[in-house]
Amino acid sequence: MEPKPAAASFAPANHNTAAALLRVEGGVVVPPEPVSHGFLAEFDEEVEFARLYSQAERYIKPDDLIRLEQAFRLALRAHTGQFRISGEPYVSHPLAVAEILAQWHLDAQALIAGLLHDVMEDSDVTKADIAAQFGKTAAELVDGVSKLDRIEFKTYQEAQAENYRKMFLAMARDVRVILIKLADRLHNMRTLDAVRPDKRRRIARETLEIFAPIANRLGLNTLFRELQELSFKNTYPMRFRVLGKALREVRGDRREMVTRLMNTMRERLPSWGVDAEVYGREKHLFGIYRKMVEKHLSFEQVLDIYGFRILVKDTSGCYLALGALHELFKPVPGKFKDYIALPKANGYQSLHTTVIGPQGMPVEVQIRTQEMHAVAESGVASHWLYKDDTAQSLSDLQRKTHNWLQSLLELQSTSGDSSEFLEHVKIDLFPGDVFVFTPKGKILNLPRGATAVDFAYAVHTDVGNRCVACRINGELRPLRTELKNGDQVDITVAQHAHPNPAWLSYVRTGKARAEIRHFLKTVQQEEATQLGERLLSQALRQVGTSLPDIGASAWDRFLRELSVRSRDDIYTDIGLGKRLAAMVARRLSDLQHERNTASGEEPNTKPRPMVPILIQGGEGMAVQMARCCRPIPGDPIVGMLRKGQGLEVHINDCPMLTRNHSSDRERWVDVEWEESTERMFDVGIRVLVDHRRGVLARVAAAIADMEANIQNVNMENEHSPSSIIHFTIQVRNRLHLARVMRSVRRLTDVVRIVRERNYDKPLNKR
Structure with missing residues (x-):
């Protein structure tokens, strides 16, 4: 296409930079009125492009101006016959977006992408077409802004989460992606009156939750304030009008x-x-x-x-x-x-x-x-x-923005899905102003409410994963301590330490939350894989075969049937309770039997003795001791596979097991304790005592004398003649617990002592 001659044919327009969008009226700075392009009868594409052109020619090279007009012509053709809800030709929207970008003095590639940001969604123009005519950079910018409308999602929320994930990752590669998206959202918010009320409120809430905080995080204060105002106006129109009237008065x-x-x-x-x-x-x-x-x-x-x-x-x-x-x-x-x-x-x-x-x-x-x-x-x-690159403030800003964008890539690598990634980004979009110091005097900025664990992950992921204690201003403090301005924080690490799931209840930064979840998922998956292999081996013995007897061809056919990549995925699903070991074992046995029959081999159908799963108590997250009955070595036990959570070990007469899972007996697993276990197990005891001075200290001393750890103490009815003391203690096994209870029972203050389970009835007083 033959381009028009540059400059002269386009009428100049008033030029406003983003730093000069306010006007002074009566000595008071007044925010700008939103630009309106009018309706169908009043809209002239050429006039609107002339206004964009006159802004762009102030700082863009002549060759780029030619390509800018080519992009306008392509957008005009791609959106021919398309109209906005307001009745305007659709091309008015990309023109307005490009004009906002020109006010920010973005480069030619960004302006071209602004003009073309919807053509991939609304026409048959492809990314390759844009790259061929305008270059790879412009095509990448358009692709980064485009939604994923051609991919089907189960819910609108899932689709939006994936759209945001793609946008943030594209933004991490090139910040111009989010600037184009912000200009797109700003014009949509300025012209939201034509949209039906329910959709208007949804878009306004989305803007307030995502786009306004992004503008704030990137330092676009004028844009941030306007998006907030427009979101408020469209979310609560009556409140906006009443408050505006009161302010004018x-x-x-x-x-x-x-x-x-x-x-x-x-x-x-x-x-x-x-x-x-x-x-x-x-x-x-x-x-x-x-x-x-x-x-x-x-x-x-x-x-x-x-x-x-x-x-x-x-x-x-x-x-x-x-x-x-x-x-x-x-x-x-x-x-x-x-x-x-x-x-x-x-x-x-x-x-x-x-x-x-x-x-x-x-x-x-x-x-x-x-x-x-x-x-x-x-x-x-x-x-x-x-463009003054020597200005320290600007170089600092660019460095900080780059660091934040790189942190988005780290969040993506540790987040499980789009919704989780969006959750982590939302956390970081609301920064506070808590400034704390490392022991070497480096300043870290953290959100208000951040804890020592957040600080540890801000220093380095390995520091966070291995932190065990902290000193705040030279004093030992719990890891959950909220930090205040000026605190100096020193983290103590241990080589074999690992994140605690309880940290998720109080960390504030997206990085800390994502890294903790990533570590726990990885560990749980490894443990679940090992457990699943043991469960499948046990189930195969019950049908008269063993895991080594299942050949590669049977495994390959089984994996193809389920569209699963590897055996480890099957083991993991079994360990997490997502598949039943007995069903997998039967199918593998049948496939191996078919293979043996086809090759003329005699199948071994003699049942083998069933070997129960041995429980050490230290298997990790894939094997959990049930909280309702708190089994300890020496108790007769049974396992229950809980979907997505792994194996839960109960005492075999636990009423919670039969009450809630009596219909899921195929998920019950035979388990036994290992002969020797190294770890200590939590168990509850209730002690009925005469309420006398020092009785708690005497009972605690008797427990400690038996080398049991006291985890928690709670006392009821301290002012009555007798009281109940609830202890959570740690013991090695039932024999150890019996020795502890005998030691406590010998005290003259003790009336009765019983082992406590969460489903037990309260202990009666005398």
Whole structure:
């Protein structure tokens, strides 16, 4: 296609960068109105492209402008006859997306991808076609943004989770993918009025949960705020209208006060030698609404609906301005934050303080340099807006963004499925501002509520997997301790330690949660494979054969029937209770019998003696001691295969076993204890005692004298003549437990002692 001559044929349009999207009205900075392209009768594709072209030609090379128009022509053809719900030609959407990207000064490849981001879904244009005409990079960007509509999923949630997974991984390779997706979502949110209400609310919630936090994480503050406002408007339209009306009514009453405050600051700052620009800004409706909800306030009680921003030339000017401000107004204790010395994870830098203004009104003030302001408003997009590679703030931001994107690849490698991956990413999309120190003085930024375990995984995966203790500010503290700003954390590791499943209940970072789950799944799978092989061997003996007797041909045919890759997968499924060993054994035996018959061999049909599974108690996650009866060596036991959880060992007369699993007897497994076991087993005892001074200490001493560990103690009715003490202790076997109980029974304070099971009736008092 012959391109049009460059530049002259297109009318220029006003150019706005992402750092200059706010306008000042009456001394107050007002957010921009969303751009509307009008409806079908008013829309002119050529005029809209001319506006995009005039923005792009300010910074894009002439050759790239030619390719940009070619991309526009391709999008126009691909979307011919397609219309949005509003009635506009569909091509208006990719044009609007590309225009937003041009405001961020993204390169030609990104603008081309913005124009073509829907053509693979909505037409017969392929990734190869895009690569042939516009290059591999543009094709990869379009593919990264495209959804997976051609793949069938069981649920909408599963499809969305997979879409997000693909988008995040493409974003980890090239951050422009998410910038295009954010521009796409921004325009969709701006034009959401035409969508039916239920879908509008779903899209708005999705935007608030995923896309707004991503914009925040990448430092795109202006975009973050607009997405929040639009999400609030479409999720709670009535609340949005009522709150907006209330804000407009109070705006006139407080405008004079805001103007007076700005003038006071402008007069005082020069006396401190600070050359500064002072702006007033009205807080966004969503921020006011969230404060009302979180603090249970009425609108009248929210006083700080206005804030101020002071822009200075350099970092030293920030601190001088802060001193001038605190001399002028009294600061609110605990409301000062120094994000210059300790930047946020998204590169944001600023000084935040809250002071008491006229009539006792709290006023929030942000102080930053012009460069910090550019990064605060445009975030990672400032890499394209401002090409000064020597600026330390920008290089730090790019490094931090790169580190976060690389962490997404790590999460993908350790997450089991798309839903789990999305869960981990969501955790990391809500960063807090807890700054802690390593013993060498390195600063780590963690979410609020993060624990010592989160810190260990932030240092290194191996440190997290092997941590056993921690020192916080030089004192030994539990691993579940929540960290506070300024804490110095030192992790103690042990070579043979491994993650505890209980950690999942209190870790806060996606990395820690993903690594713990990955380790536990890997260990459980290995243990389940070993257990499954033992269970299948036992089941084969019951049908008169053995595992070595099953030939490779029988195994190959069996695996093909089930579409399973390997024998280990069969063993794992048996060990986790997903397949019954008896059924697998019968089918393998039949296949081997057919093979022997075909080759003229005499089958061995003589049943072999059944050998029970031997339980050591230390098999790991694939073999669990039932919590209802807590079996210990010496107890007669039986195994129950629980689907997805492995083998659960019960005492053979456990009522929970017969009550809940009487119809699943094919899942029962013959098990016996190993002759010698190394580990200690938890068991519960209840002791009825006369309530006297020191009785608990005497009972505990009697237990300890028998070399039993006390895991937990709980006492009932301490103020009555007699009390019940519940102990969880660790013993080696039934003989060891008997010795412990005899030692306790000899005490004169003890009335009765019994072994406790979770299904037992309460112990009666005298």
